[in-house]
Amino acid sequence: MGTRSIAWGVSLLFVVALGRVALADPKGEITQKSKEAMESYDLMDYDAAKKALGQALASAKKGKLEKDPLVAKVYVNLGIVAFAAGDQDGARAAFAAATAIDPKIQIEAAYKSPDLVKLLDSARNGGGGGASGGGGGTVSEPVDPGVDCSSVKGFQHTIIDTGKGGTALPLEVLVGSDLVPARVSIQYRAKEKPEFTEVKMTKQGSCKYVGKIPGNAMRGSLLFYYVAAYDANNHVIGSKGTSGAPNTMDIEGGENIKAGSDDEDPINGNKKKQAKQKKTAAAETKGGEVTATGTSKPKQQRVYVAIAAGTSAGYVTGTTEANNPVQTCCIGTSLVVLTPELGFNANKQLSIGVMGRIGLPIGANVDPPMAKHSTVAPGGVIRVRYALSPEGEGLRLMGQVGGGVMRNTIKIEGQGSGMDTDIVAQGPLLVGGGIGFTKKLASAVAFVADASVLAGIAVVDKIGTARLNTGVGADLTLGIAFGF
Numbered sequence: 001m002g003t004r005s006i007a008w009g010v011s012l013l014f015v016v017a018l019g020r021v022a023l024a025d026p027k028g029e030i031t032q033k034s035k036e037a038m039e040s041y042d043l044m045d046y047d048a049a050k051k052a053l054g055q056a057l058a059s060a061k062k063g064k065l066e067k068d069p070l071v072a073k074v075y076v077n078l079g080i081v082a083f084a085a086g087d088q089d090g091a092r093a094a095f096a097a098a099t100a101i102d103p104k105i106q107i108e109a110a111y112k113s114p115d116l117v118k119l120l121d122s123a124r125n126g127g128g129g130g131a132s133g134g135g136g137g138t139v140s141e142p143v144d145p146g147v148d149c150s151s152v153k154g155f156q157h158t159i160i161d162t163g164k165g166g167t168a169l170p171l172e173v174l175v176g177s178d179l180v181p182a183r184v185s186i187q188y189r190a191k192e193k194p195e196f197t198e199v200k201m202t203k204q205g206s207c208k209y210v211g212k213i214p215g216n217a218m219r220g221s222l223l224f225y226y227v228a229a230y231d232a233n234n235h236v237i238g239s240k241g242t243s244g245a246p247n248t249m250d251i252e253g254g255e256n257i258k259a260g261s262d263d264e265d266p267i268n269g270n271k272k273k274q275a276k277q278k279k280t281a282a283a284e285t286k287g288g289e290v291t292a293t294g295t296s297k298p299k300q301q302r303v304y305v306a307i308a309a310g311t312s313a314g315y316v317t318g319t320t321e322a323n324n325p326v327q328t329c330c331i332g333t334s335l336v337v338l339t340p341e342l343g344f345n346a347n348k349q350l351s352i353g354v355m356g357r358i359g360l361p362i363g364a365n366v367d368p369p370m371a372k373h374s375t376v377a378p379g380g381v382i383r384v385r386y387a388l389s390p391e392g393e394g395l396r397l398m399g400q401v402g403g404g405v406m407r408n409t410i411k412i413e414g415q416g417s418g419m420d421t422d423i424v425a426q427g428p429l430l431v432g433g434g435i436g437f438t439k440k441l442a443s444a445v446a447f448v449a450d451a452s453v454l455a456g457i458a459v460v461d462k463i464g465t466a467r468l469n470t471g472v473g474a475d476l477t478l479g480i481a482f483g484f
Contacts, residue, residue: 026063072102095123149207155238165254181229188225219257301483308479318469320422332408348392379404426456
C-alpha cells in the first residue's frame with residue numbers, strides 16, 4: 001500500500017471519527033432542536049414548537065443531561081410555547097421544571113412579557129408543579145416512602161424509565177401538606193396514540209398516592225406518561241411531566257404483546273372478557289351496538305314507515321275542471337291531505353323515502369257537463385331528508401320530486417249559491433322542498449311534522465278528464481314514524 005493510500009485511509013477514519021463525535025453530541029442536538037422550536041414559535045406553529053422541544057428533552061434524557069442548565073432553557077422555552085397556546089397549567093409546570101434545575105434562570109428579552117415573568121417567579125417560589133426530568137418550586141427529589149409525611153414537601157415522584165411488557169406497572173407519588181389536591185392521577189398514552197388515558201390514584205396514609213398503568217397498555221416499544229395533582233378547578237398544582245413533555249418509558253418485550261391482551265389478571269380478566277362477549281352477543285342479537293362500558297346501545301332503525309295527515313293550501317291559475325276561468329280569486333284549499341311514506345335511513349342524518357300524497361279537495365259543488373268531479377288527488381314523490389343534528393333528531397331539510405295531480409277547491413265568482421265552488425288541478429310534474437321536525441318517542445317510534453311546498457308544473461294540458469294547470473301548494477302534516 002502506497003503512502004497516498006495510507007493518507008486517504010487516515011483521512012477517511014478522521015472524517016468518520018468526527019461524524020461520530022458530532023452524532024454523539026447531545027448538547028448540540030438539544031441546542032439545534034431548541035432553535036428550531038423557537039423559529040416555529042415565531043411563526044405561531046405551536047404544535048411544531050412543542051414537538052421539537054420534546055425531541056430536545058428526549059436527547060437530554062438519552063445523554064443523561066436532565067440536570068444540565070441547557071435543559072432548563074428548554075423547559076423555559078416549553079413554558080413560553082405552552083403559554084402562547086393557552087395552556088397556562090402546562091406553562092407553569094414547565095417553568096417549575098426549569099427553576100428546579102436552575103433556580104436563577106430568566107426568560108430571554110425577546111420573549112419576555114409581564115405575564116410570563118410573573119408565572120416564572122411564581123414557579124420559582126413554589127407555585128408550580130414539576131415536569132419530566134425536573135421538579136418545580138417546592139418540588140424536591142423523591143424521598144423514601146417510609147419517611148414521615150411531615151417532611152414531604154411539594155409533589156414528588158421517581159420517574160420510571162423501563163417497564164415490562166404485558167405487566168401492570170405500579171406508580172407512587174408523594175404529595176406534601178403544602179398542596180391540597182382534589183385528585184392525583186396517572187396520564188399515559190402509547191407511542192402511536194395522540195390522546196392520554198387517565199388513571200386516578202388512590203391515597204394511602206396522609207401523603208402517599210398509588211396507582212398503576214394496566215398491563216394491556218404496556219405494549220409496543222415506548223410508553224409516554226406523567227403524573228399530576230389537580231385542584232378542584234382541574235388546574236395542575238404539581239406534576240412530573242406534562243402532556244407536551246411527558247416522561248418516556250422503554251417497554252421490555254412490549255413489541256410482542258398484542259393489542260387487547262390482558263395478562264395482569266388471567267382469572268378475573270377472562271371473566272370480564274367472557275361477560276363482555278355475552279353482552280356483545282346479546283346486543284348483536286337485538287341488532288344493537290356495544291358501548292365502551294359494555295352496555296348495548298340501540299341500533300339505528302334502517303327502514304321506516306311513516307303515516308301522517310294534515311291540510312293544504314295553494315296558489316292556483318288557469319281553468320277549473322268545470323272549465324271555469326280562475327279570475328281574481330287564486331287561493332285554493334285541500335282540506336285533508338294524507339302522506340304515507342316508506343323510507344330508508346342511510347345514516348343518522350340522511351334518509352330517502354317514497355311518499356304517497358293523497359289530497360281530498362272536499363266541498364266542490366260545480367259539476368262539469370259530462371262527468372262528476374274527482375274528489376281524490378293522487379300523487380307520489382321521492383323525498384330526501386337531511387337532519388341538522390348528528391343524532392338525526394330535531395330540524396330536517398328536505399327536497400322532493402315526483403308526479404301526480406294536486407287538487408284544490410276554489411270559489412268561482414258570478415255563480416249562484418250552491419254552484420260556486422269548483423276544483424283546480426295542478427301537475428303532473430311535482431317538484432319542491434321543505435322543512436321538518438323529528439322527535440323520538442321510543443327506540444323505534446318517532447313523532448314527525450313536515451311543512452313542505454310542491455310546485456305542480458303542467459308539462460301536459462290534460463290527463464283523462466282533468467284539465468292541468470301550473471301552481472304551488474303548501475302542505476302541513478303531522479304523524480308517527482315506525483322503524484324496523
